[in-house]
Amino acid sequence: MIKIHQFEAIVVGGGGAGLYAALALSQAKVQTAVLSKLYPTRSHTGAAQGGIGAALANKEEDRPEWHMFDTVKGSDYLADQDAVEILCKEAVTTVYELEHLGLPFNRTQDGRIDQRRFGGHTKEFGKGPVQRACFAADRTGHMILQTLYQQCIKNEVKFFDEFHVVDLIIEEQICRGVIAYSIETGELHIFHAKAVLFATGGSGRMFKITSNAHALTGDGMAIALRNKIPLEDMEFFQFHPTGIYKMGILLTEACRGEGGILRNKNGERFMERYAPNIKDLAPRDIVSRCIYLEVRDGRGIDGKDYVHLDLTHLGKEVIEKKLPDITDFVRTYMGLDPVKDLIPIQPTAHYSMGGIPTNVNAEVVWDEKNSVLKGFYAAGECACVSVHGGNRLGTNSLVDILVFGRRAGLSMAEYCKKTEFSPLPSNPQTKIQAQIEQFKSKSNGEKISTLRQELQETMMDLVGVFRTEAGLKKAQEKVRELKKRFQNISLSDKSQVFNSELLDALELGNLITLSLVTIASALAREESRGAHYREDYPKRNDQNWLKHTLATLSEIGVELKYKNVVIKNFQPQERKY
């Protein structure tokens, strides 16, 4: 017998967005459960390092309007400006609320929340860098995750840890719950709900070099796609400039915020040539491209595909006090000491700007007219509001998960109070059950790891920082082939208890699906904007492409539609730093 649970609200994902939503729901006395495929404290929010942007003006003059301008310009004008306005205004109140909840921020001399510089954040609409990133050393995400989890414990939120959500239950355009797989027992459970939030994170594991956790396989986005919900702007994937060479482990942008410099093989501070005004603090899409260009022009270190991050002039105290975790990473993984050694870095796949389309209340919208799908919500990296457009600014992911995670909780609470449970269809688990059985019954098929490696290499080489029509077509052909071969994989673990190989299979399926959508969206967009750079169309083309992509998946393949960008105060202009 399949177990059926009933909660008014189900939150899928135990990172910052999910936990803030759960906290808001529990405060509104809505019966809530959080389902996470990990223990919530393992979520990838905990890996965020440098800070959360909010115009508190604790160190120097700052205004939410300046933050808005920076976010819109950083997005290469693809962000929806109504959403950006909410993001930057509520950032301020959200940071104060986090402090009230106990977050141990670093402090200024006079005891207020300390702030530092970050890429693309400026004063007076681009005049020069501003100290806007509020931080707790270089473990800001860890502290946010811990603080929100603590508060959920205090508010007695119900957690289902290590429950992997495998499907949505949607009938007649109303979401009625989810189906989850209990990792420990191998059983399927149905969660009947009035409202479901996906806060399932990103999909960086589709690339070979990534800062993302193993768990970031885009499960929520892929489930939405399979349920005929489009994904928005999936061609925009951010590469963070400073990943540890070959490993991809993130070294926070706060390294450069604190004064760190990028150098090529001649020791030259090359960002001066590309962004004369804010240099190393240019937004990530630009800095990542510049690193590739330096390497291409033969100025990589030792003729290889990396450059150096130089922190040596910052001094031991700043490095060990303000950047202790990344200092530990560099010492542990590279055997180098940032106090006196240059650090080899290369761009690393970091963040999905695209995702499940939502409005500013985190309600999922499924068409070009922004029609709401009742009872289904999304927030955080898996969602696309869109506040990041073509390129996200550093610190804005933490702002996004908190502002829109909280808004999701509030709007779900309101919806739950005025809505009755819609009945469950009979046996909604049939399809997923069959798929699991199929995985387990096959033998002598291909190995999951072989396919995953081929996928990650293809995406890295052909769908990364630089793209061309020929490369994207080649990638498309390859991923289509992988999709076919995926039908023939087999597992060596046939057991019920903690079958992590079965999870690997489900996750790989999700990554393949998302790769197909990413490639199709990138192939169609014949321009360069934000993180999407087409060598064959190197200019931004507002005339034809100032619009959001909506990609759906059907039997015939990926189908693309487009919707308008919301533009308010900031008219598109040339993007120079």
Next chain:
Amino acid sequence: MIKVHLKIQRYNPEKDSKPYFKDYAVECEPTDRVLDALLAIKGTLDGSLTLRKSCGHGVCGSDGMRINGRNMLACKVLIKNVSQPIVVEPLKGFKIVKDLVVDMKQFFEKYVAVKPYLINQETSPEKERLQSQKQQERFEDTTKCILCACCTTACPSFWSDPNYAGPASIVQAHRFIFDSRDQGGEERLNLLNQKEGVWRCRTIFNCVEACPRDINITKAIGEIKKDLLFKKI
């Protein structure tokens, strides 16, 4: 690439009556993590090898395990820094679910028991509460905890008495007791003043050695003991 030899404790509750060791050899770079070697085994030799993992760089706390007899995160130790064969076992003192996966339920119950959240009944100000740099530094060390359980499962006092609160939950209590904004210190001190509280600690320092976040755990426990003695709660 070098050949890496590992000896891994295996246990599948659906097949095995008790845990046993199995030998493996895989190709890895010396600078790879032990986690990479385990995943190479899972990917190429035996897909049924079961372990938890996520971030891969020591911040999520998923892959705590015994490596050559010491508790570590498999993603935070490089192959070149450990002797071979690398002996890998699950954390000691918890029920084994499968292979290297242990049952964490009791661990999290103990975490919840110390009230690991800010307790402050006052109305919040419009902006942030003020806290001096010195006040913040007072408890900063224990905020780094990632709940990986490496400390608790390295503690002989915990091995001999599973009801002992254990270093991890005491670290969590410390994080709030010494936060100038918190008002629940007394409640937590009372909880830890019991038989299964801080007095079970025999200052063996295994926890400090095991902590992948370099938290000075024994010092934190000592500070709580000192508070209990001098405040005479």
